[in-house]
Amino acid sequence: MIPRWFTELVARATATDASPPFSDQSLIDLDAGSRELLAADGGGADGIGAAVFNAVEFELVIDPDARRQGHGAALLERVLASEAAPSLAWSHGDHPGARALAARFGFRPIRTLLQLHATLTPEVAVPSLIPQMQEFFELSPRDAHESASGTPTLLHFATFRAGVDDAAWLDLNARAFAEHPEQGTLTQRDLDARRAESWFDADDFLLLFAGEQLVGSNWLKIDPAEPAIGEIYAICVAPEHQGKGLSRILMDAGLARLRKRGVTTAALYVEADNESALALYERYGFTRHTIDVQYSRARS
Numbered sequence: 288m289i290p291r292w293f294t295e296l297v298a299r300a301t302a303t304d305a306s307p308p309f310s311d312q313s314l315i316d317l318d319a320g321s322r323e324l325l326a327a328d329g330g331g332a333d334g335i336g337a338a339v340f341n342a343v344e345f346e347l348v349i350d351p352d353a354r355r356q357g358h359g360a361a362l363l364e365r366v367l368a369s370e371a372a373p374s375l376a377w378s379h380g381d382h383p384g385a386r387a388l389a390a391r392f393g394f395r396p397i398r399t400l401l402q403l404h405a406t407l408t409p410e411v412a413v414p415s416l417i418p419q420m421q422e423f424f425e426l427s428p429r430d431a432h433e434s435a436s437g438t439p440t441l442l443h444f445a446t447f448r449a450g451v452d453d454a455a456w457l458d459l460n461a462r463a464f465a466e467h468p469e470q471g472t473l474t475q476r477d478l479d480a481r482r483a484e485s486w487f488d489a490d491d492f493l494l495l496f497a498g499e500q501l502v503g504s505n506w507l508k509i510d511p512a513e514p515a516i517g518e519i520y521a522i523c524v525a526p527e528h529q530g531k532g533l534s535r536i537l538m539d540a541g542l543a544r545l546r547k548r549g550v551t552t553a554a555l556y557v558e559a560d561n562e563s564a565l566a567l568y569e570r571y572g573f574t575r576h577t578i579d580v581q582y583s584r585a586r587s
Contacts, residue, residue, distance in 0.1 A: 289318050293334070296350055300350065310377065312469060315481070316341065319476065319480070324339055325365060327358050328358070336358050340369070340371055344373050344377065345375075345376050347359065349362070359388055374583060380579065394583060396580050398558070401579075402556050405552070405553045407552065408572070444496075446493060456501065456504060459523060463523035465526075487508075491548070492507070503522075503536075518554045519541050519553060519554070538567070554576065
């Protein structure tokens with residue numbers, strides 16, 4: 288169980304830095320016991336700082352009121368001296384203090400993740416896009432989805448059904464993100480943990496089918512504590528159907544859903560070197576908001 292002092296520390300740091308110090312996956316792993324929590328000297332009850340880590344990577348945070356007093360360096364030394372001795376680190380928000388610590392301890396930046404924001408404006412209705420894409424899908428009539436009007440349509444949306452769509456979505460996600468070090472390794476446990484979060488809403492988890500085949504998804508995240516911002520949490524297209532325009536259909540559907548939910552700002556994360564995705568998002572008016580940097584240190 289995650290201690291209260293840690294949750295309060297994270298909330299204070301997030302409010303100050305405009306970026307959470309720990310990823311969703313880190314917190315899920317911490318709650319499950321597969322990552323360790325190390326409190327900064329001063330004791331956990333004081334909430335002066337904390338590190339969350341496993342044998343691969345770590346993240347740490349120091350309370351905004353206790354920074355520039357050597358607590359970050361002392362905590363990092365303890366993480367590196369631990370049995371896990373992780374060699375990768377994330378700096379969420381590209382904090383200058385993190386850059387200073389990285390340089391001091393011999394870490395070098397190896398990966399940049401951008402958070403983009405866009406103000407939501409009226410878009411083309413999703414149904415008008417779907418017929419344009421049917422030519423790319425050559426399914427037999429028995430595989431075609433039958434609409435309420437009786438007209439066969441191959442592409443159609445549905446919302447996620449817990450216990451029914453789990454395996455198909457996990458397979459789609461793993462194939463779509465086969466080369467992604469975090470997203471592509473999600474397990475049933477990870478999916479269940481996210482479904483248990485206060486922000487999860489099955490109606491915000493959009494699945495795109497071609498007949499009965501799941502070909503894409505757009506998972507949305509709206510934090511009840513900040514309902515004006517809606518995140519495109521994970522958007523993916525089956526590898527065999529990439530390059531057919533499905534990303535645009537999924538984007539339009541996701542943004543339409545966010546607008547319906549009263550969201551005024553859309554957010555998403557993208558690798559800084561993913562030029563095709565950046566080009567798509569720029570067409571929707573997304574601009575850079577924050578930067579996350581991953582650092583690496585050679586093991587001694």
